[in-house]
Amino acid sequence: MALAVFVLVALIGYELARGSQPALHKFGWHFLFSSDWDPGSDNYGALPFIFGTLVSSLIALVIAVPISVATAVYLTELAPLWVRQPLIMFIELLAAIPSVILGFWGLFVMVPWLHDHLFPGLRSMLGFLPLFRGPDYGPCMLAAGIILAIMIVPIITSVSREILRSVPGLQREAAYALGATRWEVTRIAVLSYAKKGIFGAVILGLGRALGETMAVTMVIGNSPQFVASLFQPGSTLASWIANQFTEAIGDLFYSSLFELGLVLLGVTVLVNIFAQLLLKTFAGPSVKPQH
Amino acid sequence: MPETATSPLNVPPESKAPGAPALAVRNLSVFFGKNVAVKKVSLDIAARAVTAIIGPSGCGKSTFLRAINRMHELNPEARMEGEIKLFGDDIYSRNVEPVVVRRRVGMVFQKSNPFPTMSIVDNVTVGLRLNGVGNRKVLAERTEQSLRMAALWDEVKDRLHAPAISLSGGQQQRLCIARALAVEPEVLLMDEPASALDPLATSKIEDLIVHLKKEYTIVIVTHNMQQAARASDFTAFFYLGELVEYGPTTKIFTSPSQKRTEDYVTGRFG
Amino acid sequence: MTAPNHRWRQFKDLLMRVVTFACAILVVAPLILIFYHIVKQGFSSLNFAFFTQLPKPLGEKGGGMANAIVGTFVLLAEAAVVGVPVGVLGGVFLSEYGSSKLNWWVRFAADVLNGVPSITWGVVVYGLMVVPMHGASALAGGVVLGLMMIPLVMRTTEEVLQLVPGGYREAALALGIAKWKTIVQIVIRTALKGIVTGVLLALARVAGETAPLLFTTGNLGWAHKLTEPIAAIPLQIYVYAISPYDDWHRQAWAGAFILLLLVLAINVGVRFFTRDRFQSKT
Numbered sequence: 001m002a003l004a005v006f007v008l009v010a011l012i013g014y015e016l017a018r019g020s021q022p023a024l025h026k027f028g029w030h031f032l033f034s035s036d037w038d039p040g041s042d043n044y045g046a047l048p049f050i051f052g053t054l055v056s057s058l059i060a061l062v063i064a065v066p067i068s069v070a071t072a073v074y075l076t077e078l079a080p081l082w083v084r085q086p087l088i089m090f091i092e093l094l095a096a097i098p099s100v101i102l103g104f105w106g107l108f109v110m111v112p113w114l115h116d117h118l119f120p121g122l123r124s125m126l127g128f129l130p131l132f133r134g135p136d137y138g139p140c141m142l143a144a145g146i147i148l149a150i151m152i153v154p155i156i157t158s159v160s161r162e163i164l165r166s167v168p169g170l171q172r173e174a175a176y177a178l179g180a181t182r183w184e185v186t187r188i189a190v191l192s193y194a195k196k197g198i199f200g201a202v203i204l205g206l207g208r209a210l211g212e213t214m215a216v217t218m219v220i221g222n223s224p225q226f227v228a229s230l231f232q233p234g235s236t237l238a239s240w241i242a243n244q245f246t247e248a249i250g251d252l253f254y255s256s257l258f259e260l261g262l263v264l265l266g267v268t269v270l271v272n273i274f275a276q277l278l279l280k281t282f283a284g285p286s287v288k289p290q291h
Numbered sequence: 292m293p294e295t296a297t298s299p300l301n302v303p304p305e306s307k308a309p310g311a312p313a314l315a316v317r318n319l320s321v322f323f324g325k326n327v328a329v330k331k332v333s334l335d336i337a338a339r340a341v342t343a344i345i346g347p348s349g350c351g352k353s354t355f356l357r358a359i360n361r362m363h364e365l366n367p368e369a370r371m372e373g374e375i376k377l378f379g380d381d382i383y384s385r386n387v388e389p390v391v392v393r394r395r396v397g398m399v400f401q402k403s404n405p406f407p408t409m410s411i412v413d414n415v416t417v418g419l420r421l422n423g424v425g426n427r428k429v430l431a432e433r434t435e436q437s438l439r440m441a442a443l444w445d446e447v448k449d450r451l452h453a454p455a456i457s458l459s460g461g462q463q464q465r466l467c468i469a470r471a472l473a474v475e476p477e478v479l480l481m482d483e484p485a486s487a488l489d490p491l492a493t494s495k496i497e498d499l500i501v502h503l504k505k506e507y508t509i510v511i512v513t514h515n516m517q518q519a520a521r522a523s524d525f526t527a528f529f530y531l532g533e534l535v536e537y538g539p540t541t542k543i544f545t546s547p548s549q550k551r552t553e554d555y556v557t558g559r560f561g
Numbered sequence: 562m563t564a565p566n567h568r569w570r571q572f573k574d575l576l577m578r579v580v581t582f583a584c585a586i587l588v589v590a591p592l593i594l595i596f597y598h599i600v601k602q603g604f605s606s607l608n609f610a611f612f613t614q615l616p617k618p619l620g621e622k623g624g625g626m627a628n629a630i631v632g633t634f635v636l637l638a639e640a641a642v643v644g645v646p647v648g649v650l651g652g653v654f655l656s657e658y659g660s661s662k663l664n665w666w667v668r669f670a671a672d673v674l675n676g677v678p679s680i681t682w683g684v685v686v687y688g689l690m691v692v693p694m695h696g697a698s699a700l701a702g703g704v705v706l707g708l709m710m711i712p713l714v715m716r717t718t719e720e721v722l723q724l725v726p727g728g729y730r731e732a733a734l735a736l737g738i739a740k741w742k743t744i745v746q747i748v749i750r751t752a753l754k755g756i757v758t759g760v761l762l763a764l765a766r767v768a769g770e771t772a773p774l775l776f777t778t779g780n781l782g783w784a785h786k787l788t789e790p791i792a793a794i795p796l797q798i799y800v801y802a803i804s805p806y807d808d809w810h811r812q813a814w815a816g817a818f819i820l821l822l823l824v825l826a827i828n829v830g831v832r833f834f835t836r837d838r839f840q841s842k843t
Contacts, residue, residue, distance in 0.1 A: 074581035098769020179394030211678025423566030
């Protein structure tokens with residue numbers, strides 16, 4: 001039964017590759033570098049979606065990484081004991097919220113708020129950057145990045161927390177005995193020791209962000225374009241598949257969507273493998289918390 | 292409860308070694324939750340001498356040691372009563388931070404614990420850098436001085452920037468001693484510093500301890516009777532959290548006044 | 562007695578505590594906000610009809626999500642049938658049998674599978690079942706959720722089995738009890754609570770999945786057979802949310818409320834149920 005996982009891996013790869021055959025034949029490598037998505041002329045390319053996937057995930061990481069790592073540090077090193085357990089539970093619950101609910105909340109609560117409050121502020125403060133220029137109509141790349149950040153924060157936080165907890169107590173004691181303050185202990189004995197593992201946690205979060213579908217689809221605006229400004233609507237590989245699949249007409253259209261799926265699978269699997277390797281080499285066979 | 296430093300019953304006059312005591316412990320009790328780890332211990336620890344704390348495991352000797360630089364406070368359940376004065380300063384006084392106490396009272400642990408991500412030299416200087424010493428010349432001087440005192444200089448002087456974990460177990464422990472010495476503490480606490488080392492490395496550490504007492508006050512916890520006999524000037528025997536007997540090492544090992552001490556040092560229990 | 566930079570160090574220590582605490586608050590804030598809005602809007606949109614009636618055609622007021630509520634439970638049952646046996650047995654294999662090298666690869670593959678985007682699963686099962694069966698069906702929806710459960714259940718099962726002290730196994734084997742009997746009667750029985758917990762959490766996780774259902778279940782009235790299309794709450798929320806009609810939005814809020822309740826109830830319940838396991842020494 002355990003071998004089922006290999007069957008599943010093979011099945012996913014095979015099925016996507018099979019579905020992509022017509023598009024693979026027609027476009028070849030060109031598919032990856034073409035920015036056309038034109039059902040009229042039956043010409044398809046993945047570039048805008050690869051771009052959108054990378055940009056939205058990057059925004060998510062920029063927001064989520066410092067917050068998550070700081071929270072993990074707070075939870076394992078600095079917080080009073082009675083705060084820890086409830087806070088951990090809150091974070092686990094946040095991770096449990098279905099993506100569609102986050103997207104729904106994002107669309108009806110967060111996006112209007114961003115439009116009314118955050119974006120005008122960003123525009124006036126950072127408007128000298130092209131990234132924060134131009135009109136916004138609500139759903140956009142930045143909104144997608146923010147919702148993704150909310151979604152990956154619990155993962156990065158809890159994996160980082162496990163990593164930090166696996167730092168030997170002796171390391172901390174060594175620093176305390178030198179007369180270090182709590183923060184200094186964290187910095188010299190804990191964080192430097194856990195660097196690699198935390199990096200693994202971040203990459204794991206990245207893998208999740210790259211493939212996230214529903215929440216992104218609902219707030220990104222679903223437009224097959226390269227965004228110059230983060231206020232513009234865009235698309236990711238996952239959101240474009242979700243958005244177009246039911247409307248697809250013609251074999252090549254379908255096949256191209258399969259190929260987007262294949263690209264997405266390739267990217268996320270590579271990223272996940274990288275993350276798993278980092279985490280597994282960090283603390284022996286497993287970084288599960290010691291109950 | 293300010294108590295005069297005149298000797299309570301269990302502090303023999305012999306322990307009032309040359310000059311004022313480095314540490315004056317009065318009625319020290321340490322609790323973990325409801326358990327008492329150290330019960331009403333009073334003793335003076337002589338400056339520039341080696342004091343060994345011996346006793347069977349679980350007798351409170353490590354807890355006693357950790358109370359001297361307030362390391363026991365890392366356990367949130369821990370609580371203490373009594374008083375410890377370090378060269379006259381009450382280290383548990385309200386306005387004294389544990390951080391300051393630990394800078395004045397260094398510690399070496401049972402298992403060597405160099406910072407694995409740092410080089411040898413960074414391990415030695417980390418305490419100084421925390422304390423705001425940035426002058427490269429001072430740092431370099433102090434590095435050499437500390438490593439020499441820890442009898443490690445000749446072995447590592449050509450590879451100061453190698454990772455600390457590239458050293459052997461015994462070298463790592465001496466590096467930890469050098470790290471503790473670099474901030475020039477007034478007292479050095481050692482918690483079974485050689486218990487994880489082979490005999491050769493152990494004898495190096497013992498030689499080092501004898502050598503270091505010229506400048507430092509050393510308190511060492513050990514369960515190795517020979518080690519206490521060889522390396523220390525004074526010995527305190529703890530049993531079940533209480534101080535049973537305290538005096539010059541020769542006396543404790545040759546003519547102890549308590550039956551329990553005699554049984555322990557002669558290996559009849561423990 | 563103090564070093565010259567002592568106050569600065571104390572200040573930095575305090576500053577970092579405040580900063581990291583602020584980050585922790587920032588992490589929890591979305592949870593509180595989402596909860597607040599969903600409960601507020603969702604509760605006021607709920608009524609009896611929501612649970613008993615079918616969706617009304619566009620333009621008509623009222624209607625409910627009875628079909629989607631039932632649909633979600635049907636899908637979960639199917640998913641359990643597909644995912645639990647394979648997942649649990651796989652976990653048992655990982656923990657009790659197999660060579661360490663093979664198991665390393667199995668674990669690795671399971672962890673990678675856990676990272677496969679849910680939309681990808683949807684596309685795969687579309688190609689695998691929907692196309693050959695000429696249409697979306699409850700069956701395809703259940704299968705896709707079940708497949709997603711396999712790696713989740715496998716890993717949690719393995720984890721809880723590992724927590725069973727080795728002495729139990731040795732004691733049973735020393736009595737001359739066969740290995741498989743030892744595993745079934747001693748190891749699995751000891752870890753049963755944990756395995757059930759893992760299964761429930763996996764169900765809670767797939768209960769909210771939407772992306773894999775987009776192309777596999779269809780989204781229509783009542784399904785009378787598993788080969789017919791079926792509705793599900795998360796899918797219904799999505800369809801209603803992106804529609805332009807206020808009345809549908811209200812339905813979506815109510816659906817989100819119910820779904821959130823379901824998912825969080827399982828999560829909180831499970832944590833309460835197995836409190837001792839989660840109370841770790843921090």
